Amino acid sequence: MKKIGLKDIASHVGVSTALVSYVLNGQAEEKQVGKEIAEKIKQAAEELNYRPNQLAKSLKTRKSNTIGLIVADINYRFSSGITRAIEAEAKRKNYTVIFGSSNESSDKFNELVNVLINHQVDGLILVPVEHSEASIASLQKSDLPFVLIDRNFPNMITNCVLLDNYKAAYDSTTHLINQGHKKIAFINYNNRLFNLQERNRGYIAALEDHGIEPHPAWSLFVRQNHYEQDMRKAIHQLTSGSKCDAIFFATDRLAISGLKEIVNLKIKVPEELSVFSFDESEAFELFSCPVSHARQPLEKMGKIAVNMLLDLVNKPGVVNQIYLETELVAAKSCRE
Known part of the structure; x- marks a missing residue:
């Protein structure tokens, strides 16, 4: 033929x-x-x-028309959603996306970065993991353009597209306060990722700005590798003794885990306890009532990240940091 x-x-x-x-x-x-x-x-x-003929084209233009993408965990709704958004925008720009999942491991993250570099991608879009600063610093010394999404390291100046996590958590906590809640608990992962630390900060600031003294027993942190086990203890603690009247979960996965335990304990939502989640999940549809949440603009984030990266491919050296806002989706899981 x-x-x-x-x-x-x-x-x-x-x-x-x-x-x-x-x-x-x-x-x-x-x-x-x-x-x-x-x-x-x-x-x-x-x-x-x-x-x-991609090989001939690459030799002629010195471009492979491929983008490398590394997400933290493909099982996260965020990861699958942002991957779809990036692939759609890349396709519109005649680029192909090669992606991998680091599974929240810094070693795997570094390995994937090297694999994608060896595949001669034109640039990288990365969701960094905890302790991956060395890999990012190494990339900064190379000529390969890259953009961080969702997470960054505040002590490193990099091109990135991020959420304003502080404002999102502040606005979400304020929403619960405006609903009449005074005893608001917050459950987050026990790690040092800056985006999650900013959610802690936004929660505390909203309480203080509304004259509510933060209760140490209502800020709970679970281990990433044992979050379901720790979540059971956290929900028991928050729903017995000095009970809270609302729980704000810092991620959708934590919200799903927490809701399982709330159902097991036969706690009525929102009659006995209001529930709010940072980000949404398809699993929420299985719950007895729609869950209030802060929705992340995944399509917008993916589109901006691709275009920022392609701008860097054509004009190296420019540093741009863009912060996006979440959309607050009020539903029946919060008492009015």
Whole structure:
């Protein structure tokens, strides 16, 4: 079978080979190619089953048109959601995404970074893990562009697209206070990731700004590798003795684990206890009532990250840090 080339497509449509090249390389807008002609070229390429020679293209342009993506744990809703968003935007820009999951391991994170570099990706989009500062510092010394998403290290100046975790936690806690709650507990992971530390800070600040003294017994931290075991103890502690009237979970996974124990204890939500989650989960649909949550703008984050990275590919050296806000989704799990 004859291999279809740019000349074949050009002949089929009746345009120049250069015009075909512009369209198929994602330069149609830059080269001011008309939308109708561009669409005809794309349609012809599909009809003729055109397959670009990526190796030849890479040697010529010194670009592989691939992006490396490392997420922290593909089982997180955040990870699967941000991966879909990044793949969609990359495809729109004629880039392919190669991704892996570090499973919250700094060793695996470093290994994946090296694997993707060896695959000659044009740049990296990374969700860093705890203790991965050395890998990030090493990347900063290289020529490979990269963008951090979701998490960063405040002592390192890097290109990143992040949530304003402090504001999100502050606004979420304020929402619970405005609902009439005074005894608000907060459950988070016991680690030093900056994004989670900022959620702690936002929670405490909201209480203090509304004249509520933070109760040490209501700020609980669970171990990442034993979160279900620790969650059982935390829920028992918070629902017996000096009871809280609302629980704010710092992640959706923690919220799911907490809700399981709340159901086991036959605690009525929201009649006896209000529940709020940072981020949403499909599993919430299985609960007896819709769960109030702070929704992360995954599509927006993915789109910005891809475009920021491609800007760096073309113009290295620029440092840009973008902070996004969550959307507060009020539901029936919080008492009104």
